[in-house]
Structure formats: C-alpha cells, structure tokens
Amino acid sequence: MADLSVNLSGLHISNPIIPASGTFGFGHEFAGFYDINILGSFSFKGTTREPRFGNPAPRIAEASAGMLNAIGLQNPGIDRVISEELPRLRQVFSKPVIANISGFSLEEYAYCCERIDKEEQVGIIEVNISCPNVRDGGMSFGTTPESAAAVTRAVKAVTTKPVYMKLSPNVTDIAEIAAACEEAGADGISLINTLTGMRIDLKSRKPVLSNITGGLSGPAVFPIALRMVWEVYEAVSIPIIGMGGVSTADDVIEMMLAGAAAVGVGAANIRDPFASKKIIESLPDSMERLGISRLADIIGGAH
Amino acid sequence: MADLSVNLSGLHISNPIIPASGTFGFGHEFAGFYDINILGSFSFKGTTREPRFGNPAPRIAEASAGMLNAIGLQNPGIDRVISEELPRLRQVFSKPVIANISGFSLEEYAYCCERIDKEEQVGIIEVNISCPNVRDGGMSFGTTPESAAAVTRAVKAVTTKPVYMKLSPNVTDIAEIAAACEEAGADGISLINTLTGMRIDLKSRKPVLSNITGGLSGPAVFPIALRMVWEVYEAVSIPIIGMGGVSTADDVIEMMLAGAAAVGVGAANIRDPFASKKIIESLPDSMERLGISRLADIIGGAH
Amino acid sequence: MKKNKFIVKSNRLLAKYTYEMELKGDISSIKRPGQFIHIELDGFFLRRPISICDWTASSLTIVYKAVGRGTEYMAGLAEGAELEALVGLGNGFDTQKSGEKPLLIGGGAGIPPLYALTRKLLENGKKVTVVLGFNSADEAFYISKFTTLGANVIITTADGSLGVRGLVTDAMDGLDYSYTYACGPEPMLKAVYDKALTDGQYSFEERMGCGIGVCMGCVYRSKTGYKRICKDGPVLEKEEILWQT
Amino acid sequence: MKKNKFIVKSNRLLAKYTYEMELKGDISSIKRPGQFIHIELDGFFLRRPISICDWTASSLTIVYKAVGRGTEYMAGLAEGAELEALVGLGNGFDTQKSGEKPLLIGGGAGIPPLYALTRKLLENGKKVTVVLGFNSADEAFYISKFTTLGANVIITTADGSLGVRGLVTDAMDGLDYSYTYACGPEPMLKAVYDKALTDGQYSFEERMGCGIGVCMGCVYRSKTGYKRICKDGPVLEKEEILWQT
Ligand SMILES: Cc1cc2nc3c(=O)[nH]c(=O)nc-3n(C[C@H](O)[C@H](O)[C@H](O)COP(=O)(O)OP(=O)(O)OC[C@H]3O[C@@H](n4cnc5c(N)ncnc54)[C@H](O)[C@@H]3O)c2cc1C
Numbered sequence A, B: 001m002a003d004l005s006v007n008l009s010g011l012h013i014s015n016p017i018i019p020a021s022g023t024f025g026f027g028h029e030f031a032g033f034y035d036i037n038i039l040g041s042f043s044f045k046g047t048t049r050e051p052r053f054g055n056p057a058p059r060i061a062e063a064s065a066g067m068l069n070a071i072g073l074q075n076p077g078i079d080r081v082i083s084e085e086l087p088r089l090r091q092v093f094s095k096p097v098i099a100n101i102s103g104f105s106l107e108e109y110a111y112c113c114e115r116i117d118k119e120e121q122v123g124i125i126e127v128n129i130s131c132p133n134v135r136d137g138g139m140s141f142g143t144t145p146e147s148a149a150a151v152t153r154a155v156k157a158v159t160t161k162p163v164y165m166k167l168s169p170n171v172t173d174i175a176e177i178a179a180a181c182e183e184a185g186a187d188g189i190s191l192i193n194t195l196t197g198m199r200i201d202l203k204s205r206k207p208v209l210s211n212i213t214g215g216l217s218g219p220a221v222f223p224i225a226l227r228m229v230w231e232v233y234e235a236v237s238i239p240i241i242g243m244g245g246v247s248t249a250d251d252v253i254e255m256m257l258a259g260a261a262a263v264g265v266g267a268a269n270i271r272d273p274f275a276s277k278k279i280i281e282s283l284p285d286s287m288e289r290l291g292i293s294r295l296a297d298i299i300g301g302a303h
Numbered sequence C, D: 001m002k003k004n005k006f007i008v009k010s011n012r013l014l015a016k017y018t019y020e021m022e023l024k025g026d027i028s029s030i031k032r033p034g035q036f037i038h039i040e041l042d043g044f045f046l047r048r049p050i051s052i053c054d055w056t057a058s059s060l061t062i063v064y065k066a067v068g069r070g071t072e073y074m075a076g077l078a079e080g081a082e083l084e085a086l087v088g089l090g091n092g093f094d095t096q097k098s099g100e101k102p103l104l105i106g107g108g109a110g111i112p113p114l115y116a117l118t119r120k121l122l123e124n125g126k127k128v129t130v131v132l133g134f135n136s137a138d139e140a141f142y143i144s145k146f147t148t149l150g151a152n153v154i155i156t157t158a159d160g161s162l163g164v165r166g167l168v169t170d171a172m173d174g175l176d177y178s179y180t181y182a183c184g185p186e187p188m189l190k191a192v193y194d195k196a197l198t199d200g201q202y203s204f205e206e207r208m209g210c211g212i213g214v215c216m217g218c219v220y221r222s223k224t225g226y227k228r229i230c231k232d233g234p235v236l237e238k239e240e241i242l243w244q245t
C-alpha cells in the first residue's frame, strides 16, 4: 500500500496535503462538505493581535490560470481565534492544526505566538512575514534577511512549538532569506506566499481591486514557486512546506521532488471546495503510475 | 478613424505593438508569414559581443498559461548581426528596429552599443540587464539600482540613440531600479523580462530544462507585469515599453492604462506566429468598444 | 450547498445581450428564491455567480447578461454541454416578511431572481406588484412571464421606449405596498432604499472567490457587522445596509 | 508553412497507447515525408509537434502515442472536432538519396513518418526494407499497412512477443541495403548509427517552442554547426550528427 505519511519537525501527518492559510477559513467551514480529518493538516486564516476588517471590496480579481486577492488579513483577532474558532474546530478536526500568525511589529508577532503556544491543538506555528513592516517604512518583514531573522528570533523566544517562517516570493533572493531564518532558529520554511500583481478594469479604466494591487496565486505561479522551493532546499536543511499553484496530485509530487516535505494547497480550494480532497484521493494513483511507494522518499529527489 | 500611433523618445511608431526580443528572431523569419511592416517596431534577439550557442537542450518547458525558456542568449554575435542580419532585415522592414543588447560586463555592453549606434536602421537600443554579472558573483546587473545605473551610464556614454533599460522582474523593488536608470540617463524603460521558474519531469525525476531553471513568460505573468509597469510609471517620467503575458488587444489596452507607451508581445508569438498581426488587427475594434479614439491618450490612464 | 454536474437543456437569446439557460441536474440544495449558483467555466479560473431565476424538480433556469469574457463564453454553449456548479448558495429572500402586498423592484440583470420570488409570493396568496427597469425596449425580457404568473407588472425604461420613461423609482410613487424586495445595480438599490416607505430586503453583488463563505473575498461592512455577500447575503435587510460611498 | 484549421475525420486506438487521427484540411504546404505539424490544443500553451504519417489531396494522417497530458487530450477528441495546426514544418527526408535498396528503421512513435516515406520510395521504384521495432506485440501497429504498400517488413519486439526478439539493430545483420533512414528514440538512433553500413538520414526529436525556427528552443549542436530541429531538421544527415551524451 502507498505510504503517504510525512514528518514535519516531529509532527507526523498522514499525508502531505495542507490547505494553505486564507483558503480554508478556520476549518469548520469545510466540515459540512467532507470529513476534514482526511487532510494532513491545514493552516488557518492569518491571525493578528487585533481583529481586522481588511481592505474594502472589490478584493478579488481573475487572472489567466490564477486569481488575485487583496483580503488584507481580515480575521477575528487572536482572542476570538482562541476562544471561539479553536473550540469549534476541535469538534470537527482531531489532528494538530497549523496556526498562521501575522503582525505589523515584532511585539505583535511575539504576542500572538506566545498566546497560541498554549493551545494544544496547534502543531506548528506558521509565521507569515509578508505583511508590511510599519516601522521600516512599509517594506515587508520578509524582504530582507535581517528583518526575517528578527521576527524568527522574536517568536522562537516565546514558543516551544515548531516555528515555520512563511516567505514572500517578491524578493530578489529568497534562499538568502530562508537561510537567515534557519540561522535564527526557524524549524521550517513555508513558501511561497502570493506574488504581487494587479488588474485594471477596461470599462472604468481603474484598478479592479480597491487596494490597487493584490496577491497572485494559482497554477500561474507554480513554476516560480517550484523554483523557489528548489533554491531554498539547496540553502537550508530544515523542512519545507511547499506551495503555490498546486492543484493536482502530480503537482504535489513535482513540489516534493523539488524539496517540499509537505505541500500547501491554496487557490485550488477557492476554485473548488473539494480540491484538497480530490488531490488526496488521487495521490495513490499518481504514485503507482510513477513507481513511488513511500512519498517521503522523494522529498528533494530531483536535486 | 482610430489613431494607434505612439511616440517613444521621438520615435513615432504607427501602433504600439513591438514583438519582444527573443521571440521574433531578426525579423526576416516572419516576413514569409506576413508583411512585418504592419508592426510598430520589433526588438531583435538579444545580441552579445561574441557569438553564443547558449544552453544545451532541452531549453523549453510548458507551464499553465505560459512557457519556460532557457535559451541562454544564443545569437550570432554583434559582428554578424551588423554584417548579415541587419542588411537582410532591410529588405523586408522599412521601419526603425529596436536593438536588444546583452552583456556580461560593462565593457561588453558599451562595446556592443557603440557598434550598433552607427546602424541607421536602429531606432532604439534596448539594454537587457538580466544577464548574470560575472564580476559581481553572478547576480544579474538588473538586481541592484547601483549596477543598473552603472550599465546605463556606460552605454549612454557611447551612443546618441535613445537607450531603454530592460528590467528583470526577479527583484524586491523594481521601481527603485527603474528610478536609478532614469537618473543615470536612460531614455526609457522596458519591462518585464521573464520570471525565473522551473519544471521537473515526473518520470525522470530531474529538471526538464538542462539549465535547471528558465524564464517564465506568457499570460501567467500578466498581472505581475502589469503591477510592475504601474509601479515604474509612478516612479519615472520616461516612456515605458510594457510587456509580459500580452496576448490580446484588450491586454494591450490594459498595459497602456497601467502606464506603457508601447507594448511588447513575446511568448504569444511562440504560440502563434500570427499573434502580433492579430493583435494589431483587432486593436481598432477594442478601442471602439471602449470608446478610445487615440491610443496615446490612455497611457497611464488608470493612475 | 452541493456541487453538481448540469446539462444545458437550452440556451437562448432573450433580449439584447441577455440569455436564458436551462440546466438539468440535482437542484435539491436550492432552498429559497434569491439564492445563486457558482458556475465553473472551462479556461476560467474563478467561477461565475449567477442568480437562480427559477427551478423545477430536476432543472433550474438562469438569465444572464453577456458583459465579459465569462458570460460571453456561456452565451456560446450549445444544448447538451456540461457545466459544473455549486448550487444553493447564499441566503435568498425571506418570503415570510412580505406582508399582503409586497413590491418587487428589479433592474436589468437584477430581475431574474425576482421571478421565482414572485411565483412563491403568489403561491402564498400575496398580491404582488413588480417594477421592472430596463435601459430600453430592446433589452427588456420576461415581462409576459411575470404577467402570466399573475403579478401586477410595471415597466420602466431609461429612454422611454417601453412603459414609464425613467428609473424604477419613477414608478414607485403612489403605489400601495407592504414590503419591498429589490435587486439590481447598486445605484438603483440606493435609490429604491431612499424612496421605499417600508422595510425590505435588497440583494447585492460583489466580486467573489469561493462563493461559500471561506475566503473573505466578498465582504460587506454592514451596520450590524461584516457580512459575506456569498453566505450572509446576497440579500441584506434594509436596516443592515450601510452605503459605502 | 501554413496555419490551417483541420477537422478530425477519425481518431481511433491502433494499439496500446497508440492512436491514429485523420485530419481534413489544407495540406498544400506538405512537401516531403518526415515533415511534421505543430498542433494547438485548447488549454495548453505550447503546441504539440507530431510527424505527418501520410497525406492525400485533402487530408493528412498522424499516429501518436498518448504519453502525457497533451497527447491524452488528443486521444479524447471526437470526430468533427476542430484543431488548428501549423503544417509542413521541418525539412523531411530526402528521397533522392535512397539508392535502389533503402533500409528504413523505425522504433515505436518514430514509425509513423516512415509510412509516407515507404510509399514515396516504392512509387520511385525502389526496393524497400522496413524494420519496425516495438516493445511488445500489443504496442505494434501498421504492420499490414506497410506490407500492403509492398515493402519487405521485419518486426522486432523487445520481449519477443512478435517477430524477432530484441532491438531493431538485431534485425539489421545480413541485410543488403543502399541507404539508411531512421526515426525513433535517441538511443535507438545511436545504435542504428553505430551499426549502419551506409550513409543515411536520422530524424530527431526535441522540445519545441515556436516550431518555425525563430525561438532557438530546439537547437542541436551538429558537426557542421547549430541546427534547429524544427527547421533545419528534424532530419539530419548521418555525417552531421554529433552525439551529445
Ligand atoms: C450573487 C450574484 C448573483 C448574480 N446574478 C446574476 C444574474 O442572475 N444575471 C446576470 O446577468 N448577472 C448576475 N450577476 C453578475 C455576474 O456574476 C457577472 O456579470 C459575471 O460574473 C461577469 O462575468 P464575465 O466573465 O462575463 O465578466 P468579466 O468582467 O470578464 O469577469 C471578470 C471577473 O469579475 C467578476 N465579475 C464581473 N462583474 C461582476 C459582477 N457584477 N458581480 C460579481 N462578479 C463580477 C467575474 O465573476 C470574474 O471573476 C450576479 C452576481 C452575483 C454576485
């Protein structure tokens, strides 16, 4: 029988499929569609210290083989995530979840991670460093090795759970940033977040998104994501959650051959609420066709 | 009647469509398919001081809504471009052409630009700074404002023709690089070149491209290209040749609304040799539908 | 919500730019008029949200305007084509609140969901008045269908080529009604909201990602908090509405 | 080169994974056996290069193996489907060089272009011997078609389930021939090249972009300089070949 299990910093998961943050809500929304315990795990919606409404609408635009989003981190805030969302999740999901944390200052990252550290159901903390660094003039924490390392250190100081730093692809050298995170103590790397893009409405002659720009994701970004996973795999020795454009079981295998120990699925869930389920169900067939009996064996296999 | 003409640093072209470098050979290859004088202009294959064979095959891979190429700047070298390609072009193309120049050192850029400066048929020199900077450890000239400005100064010193710097999208802040080029004397900016990506063959479990990575282009990159054109338009006041994923007349209009004064068409020519012709022929219809009588009026119109 | 395959039973031009499509398949997840389906189209990444115009035991009808690449693609589908869609999305209109003499106001592509609503209200024994607004006569559709159902139908056109010249609000004066239901472009909804003398429900549009309440793509800031148009809407109560502009 | 619309006249399974498709349309740009067409497929960015197996006044035939997503999509096309393709690409085989007793050697998906080549050579009055290599009997196709043309046909299969057990080169011993034409996977071409006693032409494959000689995507470093497989090839003269590995 095909063995789909993989290991992320000591967290053994039954398969590598992890719906990506922002595309799977807090999980229970999908529980009405299928038993979400079939997932390896999932990463919940990016959570900040304060509740956030996010950007005005329109927040969504279409692209060739992909979509743009400018949600702006709408979330109920860490208090309600802990008091409402996690208890609700516990009723439908018996596995450890990945807590996606965002912030606009080192203190905010540390505060949220310290709070979430006490939650038993959280298996991994995924720290999204694509948000603008308010103090550093708005460039994101994820755009320099120094600021990425600073966030890593700040959160590692307050939690004993594995910390995965989630990197932005909008940089000149992502491997350098990943290496800085590893050196600062990160237990793993998640990549990629969305690529900044935009669309213009031809009739109104104005940007489609109220925020002007948004994050591109979906199959269009897959070759870029794959290259970045490849580069980061060469630069670090901690596990990688690879994502960006994955929408089929074959994509999962390609991502793992590039170096991903587990694979995030984002926009595909938006297009089709059953996408993650379909991918998990078709993985054994793809593995058989390609002569793979243990998925964990192929991680980084193309290097 | 719809007015499609635009002006690039004093070069008046009858329409904004410019087949992008590397996707239109040296022009005569297409002359057998249609009269290439219908084009605004075109940018010829990236030319270096020495002839180059480029990378071993495979050099091409497919992607969702796009393709990867790792040609590696195969070209006959500046001598033969001047002695053979340009005379051959003259027989089929009566308009000024855009000379795309690449190099691996400042001296090489300057040498080629000085040579091409004497060629009457060259209307604009487009300087591709995405090639690795051999002296600076392989990072491309296009990845820092300083090295981009250095190339700009080196070529401006040896030519009186308009110089357009062609920027790489694989950077954290493309506007900053464009601004550095403008300050160093660039007459215009071309963007974007390809985004670095890769694919892995599932059967052989090896990268598809012999060069491992290649450049992604085609509709998949359009929202990223559009965003970068938008950002550069806000940062500079020189004209922009916008490109990246353009494949329809509507895309051309969207690109111009973002700030492009003319529009490059690349991968679309690879998919369909008649793509540029089709776009030119359908522009008047799109303009009429959108109430545009003079295309030049909409440049940057979405800002 | 259910995800189902549908077969195009018919797809015909109703009026300028406007098509009616009948889809055969499992409609068991439809609960109320005003709900919508989210249609997957070959070659398009995002689905297209379209209101359910009406339904029978084994099929549903949509009426849509070809305004862009996706709806133009739909217009080209032939009988027998297969479509996949999420069905029964959104809250829909609450027919319990109608009172005895509900007034239904629709503009252009906002008219379709009012058709099943009219049918339901008439089945409930209500006296239904429908105001249908179009740009001009050549874009008008479904007038006789609403009349045949038994509603009192008033037509307005912006250019006066049919019915009352003007906007839907120009036809509201002097009407006697117990409740207001409205669907149409946002400026129309605002005008109706400002003029309506009763409580009511208003159906909104927003660009959507998932369509099922997960991505926060379609959020609307209401007086009572954040609403996802796809899940907490598209129908909002009059007292919840906060005009954003 | 011409870009034309074609209609699928038939598309049938010939052998394991292997399909034959007849396409109706303008074939006037086909000049020689061994040329190929470059097919646009809905939803795929790059075209697919497939050799022309044979042609008539108004149609052409291709035989292709479903090995990936594009060729699997092709396998699913029904009669009447439309395809757009660039036609008459590449140099093709030179039949003038054959001498009186040409030997044609094809392996698997390399066999199709040898069919029209056989027909032409027989029309020219030559005595043609064809060696067709397959993995096993269930993948074999076109054997009787080659025989019916009038060629002397020798079959090899790797597993011995049909004809000579072994590789195509195992069938070359003792044959008397004036010239060699070969098409098939690169290791086969190399083996034939090493064993062949005569001059010859060998048809190569490479991943392609444009297919028309512009993008430099398919370049091959030959003894006499750089060759674009799509334009200067796919057929190379034996003396030009430089094995890259
Ligand atoms: C709940 C709901 C019900 C609707 N019911 C109907 C109906 O019954 N009949 C009808 O004609 N139209 C209806 N619409 C509008 C319809 O969804 C759009 O006209 C359609 O999505 C346009 O797609 P396109 O590809 O043709 O346009 P494009 O402009 O090419 O679409 C690009 C993207 O923008 C989105 N988009 C564009 N316009 C709208 C819009 N007005 N609302 C939401 N998304 C949009 C598209 O879905 C797509 O993701 C409804 C919209 C919503 C939200």
Ligand SMILES: Cc1cc2nc3c(=O)[nH]c(=O)nc-3n(C[C@H](O)[C@H](O)[C@H](O)COP(=O)(O)OP(=O)(O)OC[C@H]3O[C@@H](n4cnc5c(N)ncnc54)[C@H](O)[C@@H]3O)c2cc1C
Pocket: B061, B062, D036, D046, D047, D048, D049, D050, D051, D052, D062, D063, D064, D065, D066, D067, D068, D069, D070, D071, D072, D109, D110, D112, D113, D204, D205, D206, D207, D208, D234
């Ligand atoms: C000149 C020429 C003639 C050919 N003639 C035939 C023929 O008559 N019958 C036949 O069965 N096959 C033939 N092939 C091979 C055929 O092109 C590939 O099998 C096909 O492109 C695979 O596409 P896919 O989408 O199924 O595979 P995928 O692996 O999904 O394709 C991915 C990409 O790689 C390219 N690719 C994959 N394999 C090859 C290959 N072997 N050669 C070139 N490109 C490839 C595809 O075109 C596509 O761009 C020929 C190839 C060339 C270059």
Ligand SMILES: Cc1cc2nc3c(=O)[nH]c(=O)nc-3n(C[C@H](O)[C@H](O)[C@H](O)COP(=O)(O)O)c2cc1C
Pocket: A020, A021, A022, A023, A045, A046, A047, A069, A071, A073, A100, A128, A166, A191, A192, A193, A194, A216, A217, A218, A219, A221, A243, A244, A245, A246, A264, A265, A266, A267, A268, A270, C209, C215
């Ligand atoms: C609607 C939407 C919302 C997202 N929200 C978040 C978020 O809150 N935090 C985060 O780290 N990433 C967020 N992302 C990024 C995804 O988690 C993922 O990194 C990215 O979309 C690339 O994967 P994909 O191509 O499979 O979508 C979001 C993506 C989408 C499409």
Ligand SMILES: Cc1cc2nc3c(=O)[nH]c(=O)nc-3n(C[C@H](O)[C@H](O)[C@H](O)COP(=O)(O)O)c2cc1C
Pocket: B020, B021, B022, B023, B045, B046, B047, B069, B071, B073, B100, B128, B166, B192, B193, B194, B216, B217, B218, B219, B221, B243, B244, B245, B246, B264, B265, B266, B267, B268, B270, D209, D215
């Ligand atoms: C096959 C190929 C070869 C290219 N060669 C060059 C080149 O020599 N010089 C250059 O500046 N850009 C080169 N490019 C980049 C294009 O000119 C263009 O900037 C890029 O492809 C984005 O446009 P597109 O999405 O329309 O293809 C090449 C692109 C392709 C696809």
Ligand code: FES
Pocket: C207, C208, C209, C210, C211, C212, C213, C214, C215, C216, C217, C218, C219, C228, C229, C230, C231
């Ligand atoms: S469209 Fe995703 S929440 Fe409404």
Ligand code: FES
Pocket: D207, D208, D209, D210, D211, D212, D213, D214, D215, D216, D217, D218, D219, D228, D229, D230, D231
């Ligand atoms: S495929 Fe473009 S040159 Fe051969």
